Amino acid sequence: GKTDVKGFPDRKNIGSERYTFSFTIRDSPAYFINVNSWGREEYVRSLSESFRVGDCVTIENPLVQTKELEKEEKFNPTTPSCYKLLLSETHSAVKICCHYEVDTKLLSLLHLPVKDPQDYYSLGDIVANGQSLDGRIINVLAAVKSVGEPKYFTTSDKRKGQRCEVKLCDETESSFAMICWDNESIQLVQSWMPRETVIFASELRINFDKFRNCMTATVISKTIFTTNPDTPEANILFNFIKESAATGALDDITEDQLRESINLQTIVDIYTVEQLKVKALQNEGKPEPVYGIIYAYISTLNIDTDTSKIIRNRCSGCHYVVNEMSNTCTFCNDNTSDAKSVFTSFDLLVDLTDHTGTLRSCNLSDVVAEETLSCTLVLSPSLRTGLRVNLLSCRLADPVEASQSLSGKGRK
Known part of the structure; x- marks a missing residue:
């Protein structure tokens, strides 16, 4: 397991920040330990x-430090060791x-779960x-059915x-x-092969999603994944998923549905910007996102800037923004001998305004940007003019519908 780098206010040096990340190491079937790194941003990010x-x-x-059990294991994986490394x-x-x-x-440990391989919940369980499991942290053994594209956003x-x-599945849940x-x-999950990968996830958090009215799992800082575990239970599940894939039993949803994590037709709540x-x-x-509809206009769309600031190259494999200097995906190319191709996509920041205020720096990128602006990204000297013309011809919301919704006749 490994966490993202995070910054915290430095109590000793007011106005500055200290950075940290943690990871878990293992050198035997029975023993593993958490490691923490603190320091300057440059050092911590470089190390990570x-x-x-x-x-x-x-x-x-x-x-080597003795760990405070309650404090240490609240946010880090539960380990058999009484110590931690700094x-x-x-x-x-x-x-x-x-x-x-x-x-x-050591390599064989990558396929050995850190928890008892028989101590897990099936998806059906x-x-x-x-909802009795809402908020609980449990172990899960499941097969990978599909891996969605990463979605990027900017908070308020x-x-x-x-x-x-x-999307996970097993013999009990599709x-x-x-x-x-x-x-x-x-x-990590972008490296998993759907319908060919089984995972043992230790310390996943289970929640009841009120929006979807179903149970979901969330990866947290305590979670450790074991990919394709070498256990009898995992081998049985692997054979099941291969047979199901061969017979087409898993083909119950379309590719478009696989790519979308939420059915847009189910979003009915209407909000003003305020x-x-x-x-x-x-x-x-x-952790749960807020879904809703707003009736607003694009009040800021800066397309007169340098094209490098509104266009990004993304990896065709994981859809991450690639390194601008090398034009390669550092993640995918580090994990495979085959270089992934790249594709260009919009990466715009827009302001949305209605009669109550403005949402600033809303991300508009990739396919959604192309659909919104009704144009496909083609690099040419007239790119910005083309964008401006298409924006002026975008389909507007029905004024009557918007007026009724905002006056209270629509659902709030």
Whole structure:
């Protein structure tokens, strides 16, 4: 397991921030331990980017500390060790092991769950227990049915966020949603092959999704994934998923539905900009997104800037924005010998305004931007003019419908 880098106010140096991330290491079937790194942003980010989940590493000169169980295991994986490791920028180092240096016994641990392989819930058990499991943290064994594209958004306080939905299945349930909110887990799930991958997920959080009226799973900082576990239970599930895929039993939804994590036709709640801002503040810190409809116009669309600021190259495999200098996806190319192709897409920030206020810096990108502006991205000298013309010809909302909705006749 591995978490994203986060910054916190430095109590000793008012006005500055300290950065941290954590990961979990294992060197035997029975023992694994959490590692934390704190320090300057440059150091912590560089260290985090130097390795990924599944890499074998050598850690030099860590500080060994006794962990405070209640505090430590609230946000970190539960480990059998009474200790944790701290990495210091001054004294510690993490080095990636070359392939020929790695003991094969270590590699076998990648396919051995960190929990009892028989201590898990089936998806059917979760559905059957329903809301009695709401908020519980449990282990799950399931097959990967589909992996959605990462979705990117900007919060009301202009923080960048991301979300990715994975559909799971097993012998008892044909489709079950698992949500990822952090970059590390999103990058990991993008490497999974749908209908060919079984996972053992330890310490997943289970929630009742009021919007969908069903149970879902959420990846949290405590979660550790074991991909294709080498256990009898996982082998049985793997054979089941292969047979089901061969007979077409899993082909019960279309590709368009696989790509969309929410049915847009079910979104009926109407908000003004002011109401949506209040709703966002009320839901701050909660993992569930807010869905709704607003009647507004695009008040700011800066297409007179440099094209490099409104167009991004994305990886065809994981849809992440690729490195601008090398024009390659660092994640996919690190995990496969085949270089992934890239495609260009819009990456716009727009302001939406109605009679109550303005939503600033709303992200409009990829296919949604093309559909909104009714144009496909083609790099040419007339790109910006073409965008402006298409914007002026966009289909407007029905004034009568908008007026009725905003006056209270629509659903609030």
